[in-house]
Amino acid sequence: MAQTAAVTITLQKVLGIDGWLAGAKRPYALGFIAGRRFGRSKPIPAGAKELDLTAEVIPWKLEVAAAGSIPVAVEIWDDQGDAGSKRLGAVTGSLGSPYPTQVHELGGGPLLRCDVFTREVPAAPGAAPVPRVAEGEKARATLRVPNTVLVSITEILGLHAPVSPGAPGVKRAEARPGYTSQDDLGRVYLNSDLAGGWAKDKQVIQLTAKVKVQRGKLPADAKIRWTVVEPDDPTNDDPGFHAAWGQYVDKKDYDAAGNHQGSRAGDNEGKPAKSPPWEAVSGFALASAAAAEAKTTIVGDESKVVFHCPDTAGDNFIVRADIDSATQVEGFGAQTGIMTLWHRIRVESIRMKGAFALPMDEVPVPFEPCCVQLDCEPEREVADQPHMAPKDEDLETECVAYVDKVFTNKAKPGWFCVISAMEPHPLPSKKGDKVFEGDAELKSGGAGANLSEYFEVPGTFPDVNFAELTSGSDTVSFNLFSVQTETTAAGPITRCWIVEHDAQPEFTAGDGSLAHAYKVRFNYSPRHRKKGGAVTPGGYGMAAKVKVKVFNPGAFYTAGISPTATAKGKEYFAGRTIMFTHHRAYRDEITGQPKADYRQRILGTIVHELVHAFGMPHKCGYFDFRAPRDRTCCMNYRPNWMLDDKRNLIPGTSGKTGMDVCGRHLKEVRRVHLEDNKGLAWK
Ligand SMILES: [Zn+2]
Ligand SMILES: [Zn+2]
Structure with missing residues (x-):
C-alpha cells in the first residue's frame, strides 16, 4: 500500500493510572508505536495518578510512513525482582487515516494522550487550467507546481531477517528482498561480506533508496541524505529480563545504585572498520560523509551507499534516508527499523x-x-x-x-x-561403588593458597575419587585427590583430600585463551573460601563434623x-x-x-x-x-x-x-x- 502521510506520533501521558499502581513495587512503562517498543520508562512514583512520558531521555516519538491504521499502546508493568515483571495494565488504541494533527486521547479506562503531527502526501497533479494569453500581451500566467518527493528504502544487502526467533529450527535467518528491519529484529553479521561469506573485520550493509516525484520535479542538485541514529539496547528493558542483570548489560540505563532510570542510547561499543563509515557504491558518488551522515547522488530514481557498521555484537542502529536539496522540496523520508550486529x-x-x-x-x-x-x-x-x-x-x-x-x-x-x-x-565394571557411609571430621592441612581440607574414614580404599558431604540439611559433592591410606593404632584409614569447587565470577571477554578465561578464580571448600592465597572462613559453611559417603571411580x-x-x-x-x-x-x-x-x-x-x-x-x-x-x-x-x-x-x-x-x-x-x-x- 502506498504511503499516504508522514505521521509523527509522540506518546505524552497516561492519565488515571492510580488504580493500577496499588501495591506495586517498581512500576515502569513500555510504549509501542507501530510495533516499535520504547522504554522502560523512568520509575513511576508511588501513588502517581498520571504518567508523564515527555520527561524520558529518548523521546517516545516515531515518524511513521502511514499506509493504514497505526497501533499505539502503553503497558504498565511492575518489576518484582526474582518473581519477574507483572503486567498491571495496558492502554491500547490506533490512529486511522487521515491522522488529524492534534492531541488524541485513546483508551477506555486510563487514557493515553498522544500528539499527532501529520503531513499528507499530496495527490499527483492532474491538468491545471491556465488563462489564455491575450493578443499583444507579453505577460503570461505560469503554473508553479511545488516539488514533492517520496523516498523509500527498497533494499538492504547484508541484512538478514530472523526465521522464528526464540523458537527451535535449523534455519535461523535469511536475506529477504525489500526487508528493512521494520520488526526491529534485522541482523547484520560481524566478519561478513554482503553475501554472508566470511570477511575478517568487515561488517557492512548496502542500502538502496528510491525516489518518487509525486508532483513538480526532482531538483537537479537533489541528493539522498543518509543519517544514522543509535537507539538504546533493548535487551534489559524486556519484562522477562531480570533486574539484577540490567546494569551489567546496559549500564547507561541505570543510576549508581543499579535502579533503572529510563532507557538511554549511546551503548554501542564497537567501531566501524572505516571512518567515516560510508563507502560509495559504483555509479553513486559520495558527495559528503561524516560519522553519522552522508550524501549520495541520485541516478535515475535511485541512490545507493555502503555503511560500515560498528563491530561488536549487540551494537545497533537505524538509518534514515531523506531528500536533500538547496531548492525548496517537500520531502517524505524513510527509515529502517533497528538493525543489530550479530x-x-x-x-x-x-x-x-x-x-x-x-x-x-x-x-x-x-x-x-x-x-x-x-x-x-x-x-x-x-x-x-x-x-x-x-x-x-x-x-x-x-x-x-x-x-x-x-x-x-x-x-x-x-x-x-x-x-x-x-x-x-x-x-570400571563396578560403577562408582559406595565404599563408606558414616560420620567424619573435617580437618585442614597447609596454609594460604595451599590450604586444603580433608577427612579420614576407617578402611583401605585407595581408589576412591568422589564424596558426598552432609552438614545439617545441606549435601554437597566433591571430587577427591591425593587419597592416602595408612595404618594407625586404631586400624587402617583412608585420608581423603577434598578438591575445592572453583568459580570464575569476574571473567571478561578476552583473546579466547584459557589463561584469560580462568585468570580470576575463587575456590570453595566445605569451610573456606580462597582467592589466591587469601583464605576466608565460609565456603559451604559446613560444621567440622559431617556425614560422608565415599565412592569409587565411575560415579562421575x-x-x-x-x-x-x-x-x-x-x-x-x-x-x-x-x-x-x-x-x-x-x-x-x-x-x-x-x-x-x-x-x-x-x-x-x-x-x-x-x-x-x-x-x-x-x-x-x-x-x-x-x-x-x-x-x-x-x-x-x-x-x-x-x-x-x-x-x-x-x-x-x-x-x-x-x-x-x-x-x-x-x-x-x-x-x-x-x-x-x-x-x-x-x-
Ligand atoms: Zn554465566
Ligand atoms: Zn565447561
Whole structure:
C-alpha cells in the first residue's frame, strides 16, 4: 500500500493510572508505536495518578510512513525482582487515516494522550487550467507546481531477517528482498561480506533508496541524505529480563545504585572498520560523509551507499534516508527499523552411527540473546568408535586427534563443530561403588593458597575419587585427590583430600585463551573460601563434623569435552565439541535408548560447551538472565552452589542449571572478537 502521510506520533501521558499502581513495587512503562517498543520508562512514583512520558531521555516519538491504521499502546508493568515483571495494565488504541494533527486521547479506562503531527502526501497533479494569453500581451500566467518527493528504502544487502526467533529450527535467518528491519529484529553479521561469506573485520550493509516525484520535479542538485541514529539496547528493558542483570548489560540505563532510570542510547561499543563509515557504491558518488551522515547522488530514481557498521555484537542502529536539496522540496523520508550486529557461526554436525542425534535445532535458541546465530548443517554420519580413548588420562589427546580427522571445515573461518560420540572411555565394571557411609571430621592441612581440607574414614580404599558431604540439611559433592591410606593404632584409614569447587565470577571477554578465561578464580571448600592465597572462613559453611559417603571411580565422568587449540604454547578454546551420548546421564542402561529427559539435559551441555568456544570460562556462579528467577547459568556445574554479590555461596542453589546464560556471559559473549582468537586463527 502506498504511503499516504508522514505521521509523527509522540506518546505524552497516561492519565488515571492510580488504580493500577496499588501495591506495586517498581512500576515502569513500555510504549509501542507501530510495533516499535520504547522504554522502560523512568520509575513511576508511588501513588502517581498520571504518567508523564515527555520527561524520558529518548523521546517516545516515531515518524511513521502511514499506509493504514497505526497501533499505539502503553503497558504498565511492575518489576518484582526474582518473581519477574507483572503486567498491571495496558492502554491500547490506533490512529486511522487521515491522522488529524492534534492531541488524541485513546483508551477506555486510563487514557493515553498522544500528539499527532501529520503531513499528507499530496495527490499527483492532474491538468491545471491556465488563462489564455491575450493578443499583444507579453505577460503570461505560469503554473508553479511545488516539488514533492517520496523516498523509500527498497533494499538492504547484508541484512538478514530472523526465521522464528526464540523458537527451535535449523534455519535461523535469511536475506529477504525489500526487508528493512521494520520488526526491529534485522541482523547484520560481524566478519561478513554482503553475501554472508566470511570477511575478517568487515561488517557492512548496502542500502538502496528510491525516489518518487509525486508532483513538480526532482531538483537537479537533489541528493539522498543518509543519517544514522543509535537507539538504546533493548535487551534489559524486556519484562522477562531480570533486574539484577540490567546494569551489567546496559549500564547507561541505570543510576549508581543499579535502579533503572529510563532507557538511554549511546551503548554501542564497537567501531566501524572505516571512518567515516560510508563507502560509495559504483555509479553513486559520495558527495559528503561524516560519522553519522552522508550524501549520495541520485541516478535515475535511485541512490545507493555502503555503511560500515560498528563491530561488536549487540551494537545497533537505524538509518534514515531523506531528500536533500538547496531548492525548496517537500520531502517524505524513510527509515529502517533497528538493525543489530550479530556473530554468525556455521556448525558442522557429525554423529557416530550408533550415537544419539543431538537437538541441533534447539541449540541455537539460547544463543540468540547473546546475538549469536548458529547455523547448523544437516548432521553427517560417521563410523562408530565405542570408546573415544582407552582410558580417562588419554581422553583429551584422543579427542583432539579425532576432531582433526572428522571436522572437514576445520580450516575454514567461521566454523565450529559438534560431534555426537558414544562413551569417552571404558568404565570400571563396578560403577562408582559406595565404599563408606558414616560420620567424619573435617580437618585442614597447609596454609594460604595451599590450604586444603580433608577427612579420614576407617578402611583401605585407595581408589576412591568422589564424596558426598552432609552438614545439617545441606549435601554437597566433591571430587577427591591425593587419597592416602595408612595404618594407625586404631586400624587402617583412608585420608581423603577434598578438591575445592572453583568459580570464575569476574571473567571478561578476552583473546579466547584459557589463561584469560580462568585468570580470576575463587575456590570453595566445605569451610573456606580462597582467592589466591587469601583464605576466608565460609565456603559451604559446613560444621567440622559431617556425614560422608565415599565412592569409587565411575560415579562421575566426562559427558562432553571441548578440545582446545594451541598456538605458540598457549591454549585456546576452539569451538570443537564432543558429546558422549551413551553417557549414563543420557542413556538408559537397561533399554539402551535415550532417557526421557535426554534432549533437555544434553541441550544445556551442548550450549555450555559452545559458550566456551567464545573464550568463556565455566562456573560463573550466577543465575541466568531471566525473570522470574528459576534456573542458573548453563555454564555452572550442577553440584555447585551459586554466588552472591560478595562472592559468597548461596545455599540451596545447586542442581538448577538450565540452558540459558547469565547476564555476564550474555554481555561478554557479545563483546568477544572471535577473529582475534589466535587458536582459531580465522584469517
Ligand atoms: Zn565447561
Ligand atoms: Zn554465566
